[in-house]
Amino acid sequence: MxxxxxxxxxxxxxxxxxxxxxxxxxxxxxxxxxxxxxxxxxxxxxxxxxxxxxxxxxxxxxxxxxxxxxxxxxxxxxxxxxxxxxxxxxxxxxxxxxxxxxxxxxxxxxxxxxxxxxxxxxxxxxxxxxxxxxxxxxxxxxxxxxxxxxxxxxxxxxxxxxxxxxxxxxxxxxxxxxxxxxxxxxLSDSAKAFLIILSTDLFVGFHSPYGWQIILEGALKRFGLPENKDFIFLFIATVPVIADTIFKYWIFRYLNRSSPSAVATYHNMNE
Structure with a gap:
């Protein structure tokens, strides 16, 4: 006591x-x-x-x-x-x-x-x-x-x-x-927010499926595997969504504690 x-x-x-x-x-x-x-x-x-x-x-x-x-x-x-x-x-x-x-x-x-x-x-x-x-x-x-x-x-x-x-x-x-x-x-809060937005837009953003499709087709062609469109579309429909969920959880769980101002800057820049 x-x-x-x-x-x-x-x-x-x-x-x-x-x-x-x-x-x-x-x-x-x-x-x-x-x-x-x-x-x-x-x-x-x-x-x-x-x-x-x-x-x-x-x-x-x-x-x-x-x-x-x-x-x-x-x-x-x-x-x-x-x-x-x-x-x-x-x-x-x-x-x-x-x-x-x-x-x-x-x-x-x-x-x-x-x-x-x-x-x-x-x-x-x-x-x-x-x-x-x-x-x-x-x-x-x-x-x-x-x-x-x-x-x-x-x-x-x-x-x-x-x-x-x-x-x-x-x-x-x-x-x-x-x-x-x-x-x-x-890094500064603005630099952190910039890197977060850049990485999310590249891998899980609106235009990311086109990049994933090019990468998957190139990888399949490199290893001599059949270019199965169903597999490519299924991958694009699931993996970026899972990655986006994990990334948002990381922002909520860890970054929000260590640098809440960077999270606020990220939300303001993303709006």
Whole structure:
């Protein structure tokens, strides 16, 4: 009961007064300068460690992926891909794109003929041109399939190396996290609100589905997977909504406590 009553009494004194008193004590402390120098050196060392670890996280997986692609994975995949039993197309999407290109090529020939840009072609010459175009398309999509298989193994190896570096350097990762927290929470309220609006508009905003569609189609094409429109639309309809919900919960749960003025600025800028 005594502790509760004493805490109630101290609550009548603003906390800002205690912070001001603490700053005055630090100013008159004879060791204040040495402490500031030590804090500066510790902050400098922490920044250097974070930059080095970030460079390792970026450079090492990229170097490993490029070296493995050129000297290990690509020769192995090429040796298997040159066998006759392997097909040219990995999925139906590639075949549909090849047929569409061949059809456009045939239509372009007829279009140029009707514009009197080319003489009339016989059926044999037309079939010969279509055959040549089909052979070139086969080579094109064969190389695309080869690159897709190579990308799968290279990206898996890069992800494995990235995870191993994170596991080995877990302490350095914590240093980076604390440094990023200091940088982010040290920004002004307007800068925080600007970054929040920029990130939300990019990933969960009104125009974000177009960006998600381009990213998903590029990723599926990179790994030789079929470009399923139903899967892409289902992903766009669910993942950004979940991300938006998590983001709003983060604003309500954490940012509203640590920086309520930034949240108020965010709402004013967003209106």
């Amino acid at each position: 005594k502790s509760k009553s004493s805490s109630r009494k101290t609550n009548f004194i603003p906390r800002s007064i205690f912070r001001t008193i603490g700053k005055v004590r630090q100013a008159f402390d004879p060791q204040a300068e040495s402490k500031l120098v030590e804090e500066f050196r510790a902050s400098q060392q922490r920044t250097l460690i974070s930059i080095r670890f970030l460079l390792i996280l970026i450079v090492v997986p990229v170097l490993v992926s490029q070296l493995s692609r050129n000297f290990v994975i690509s020769p192995l995949v090429k040796a298997l891909w040159n066998k006759e039993e392997l097909v040219t197309f990995l999925n139906s999407s590639q075949e549909e794109r090849a047929l569409a290109e061949l059809k456009r090529f045939e239509q372009a020939i007829y279009f140029e003929f009707h514009l009197n840009k080319t003489p009339k072609l016989s059926n044999e010459i037309l079939q010969k041109k279509l055959k040549e175009k089909a052979i070139s398309l086969t080579a094109k999509y064969r190389n695309e399939s080869f690159d897709a298989l190579t990308n799968v193994f290279v990206d898996l190896l890069s992800a494995l190396i990235f995870i191993m570096i994170i596991i080995i350097g877990k302490q350095r990762l914590n240093i980076i996290k604390s440094l990023l927290d200091d940088v982010i929470y040290g």
